[in-house]
Amino acid sequence: MQGQEGSFTIIKDGNIASAKGFQAGGLHCGLRKKKLDLGWFYSDVPAQAAGVYTTNIFQAAPLKVTQESVAAAQQLQGVVVNSAIANACTGEQGLQDAYDMRKLFAETIGVEEHLAAVASTGVIGDLLPMDKLSKGISQIADGNHLGADKFETAILTTDTKEKGIAVELEIDGQKITIGGAAKGSGMIHPNMATMLSFITTDAHVEASHLSGALKAITNQSFNMITVDGDTSTNDMVLVLANGRAGNQSLTPHHSEWQVFFEALTFVCEYLAKEIARDGEGATRLVEVQVQGASSDDAAAKIAKSIISSNLVKTAIHGADANWGRIVTAIGYSGESLDPDQVSVYLGEILVVENGVPHVFDEDKAKEYLLEEEIIIHAQVGNGDGSSVAWGCDLSYEYVRINASYRT
Structure with a gap:
């Protein structure tokens, strides 16, 4: 993939190791029958770090350990x-x-223990076979x-494809790269879920500003996707910035902060949409656009309500x-609005106008809904609030996959 998106360029075959100083790899250590099941990436120097984590009360052991690492020195x-x-859900043994x-x-990559983070994804309730894992890490x-x-x-589980991207931009006359990788296919719902996303950059940006940017961007990317309405125990978004690009430290007051913010937003939104596109059994990516709400938050709630509806x-x-x-x-989003001001489009096909049916060609609508990417647009009033959410269709294949996930 290669192209221009505003002030940055998408790197052809870009990935999590595209930024200066980063390496990545993967191998099979025996947790799965044949597929690769152990992955890692690292920087040649310590990197500023920020994370956002699942809202599920049952946080898995790796999340607790990783949050401890990040908190130690950011x-x-x-x-x-x-x-x-x-x-x-593996108790004290799982935490150990x-x-x-x-x-x-x-120890293997030669760094202090608090500079390492861990993540796991898969079946809940099983202990890790540490002998296999230890042997794998040693390789x-x-x-x-x-x-x-x-x-x-x-890092994949039921995913059908890998998810990676990188972009290039220029700040302070220096080339900066932002790369990322993600996994996620089922148990995906707004406010994090069974997904892992890792982002690397060689930009110089302090952890506090990186954290603020990540939280804001997560709310309009990873927190705006759904596959099945379930929120899991495990997953996270981590961003590492190692400063190897040599730019001046980025802060919200830097003249080119917005350039960096927009590029980071693009990477996160791209990965979020790829997760939604790859939903278990999915055949279509669905984008819900809401405009005219009383606020952006109200629009987001309406968009999430539509994209999360199993009937939709x-x-x-x-x-x-x-x-x-x-x-x-x-109507059941919980947001106050006037039904007589609601209009709905499927792509460019108007189906509801000011709260009542609009005559449309059913055959053309069906033809549109058979496309791989579907846009539902809802105009819900005359306000300034807008938001976008992403999801997928719900198929017979989803039931088959999840009826036998452990077997």
Whole structure:
């Protein structure tokens, strides 16, 4: 992929290791039958770090350990990730295993323990086979396992494809790169879920400003996707900035802060949409645009209500222009609005105008709903509030995958 997006350029085949000073890799250590199941990336120098974590009360052991690492000095130098087993709801033994995983990884890449972070994804309730994991971590130094593509593959669970991107921009006359990778396919819902996203940059930006940017961007990207309405125990977004680009320290007062913010936003939104596109059993990416709300927050709640509706999602899967399900989801969003000011479009096809049906060509609507990317646009009033959310259709295949997830 290569292209121009405003003040930055998308790097062809860009990935999490595109930024200066970063490496990534993956290997098979035996947690899965054949597929790669252990991935890692690290910087050659300590990096400023920020994270956002799942809102589920049952936070998995790796999250607790990683949050502890980030809190120690707002720095990280490397992250190790296993798939297949979530190490969630595993008690004191699971927590000790997460600490041991961090310690082994830190020793292997030669950094202080608090500069290492861990993440896990997979089946809840199983303990990690630490003998296999330890053996796998010990092989990280083997150059045969290097490659961002291997990292992207190793962190997958029910995903059908790898998810990675990188962009280039210029700040203070220096080339800056932002790269990222993600996994996520099921148990995805606004306010984080079963997804892991890791972002790297060689920009010089302090952790406090990085954290503020990440939280703001997460609210309009990762927190605006849904696949099935479930919120999981594990997952997180981490950003590491190692400063190797040599720019002046970025703050919101820097003249080119907005350039950096927009590029970071693009990377996060791209990864979020790829997760939604790759929802378990999904055949379509659905984008919900809401305008005219009383505020951006109100618009976001309405957009989430529409994209989270199983009835809307199944109608999309069946290519049924059942607009009644959309207005129903708008109505139970909890936001105050005038139904007589609500209009709904499927792509460019107007189906509801000012709260009442608008005559439209059912065949053309069906044809549109069979496309791979669907846009639902809702005009809900005359306010200035707007928001966008992403999701997917809900298919028979989703039921098949989740009926036998552990077996």
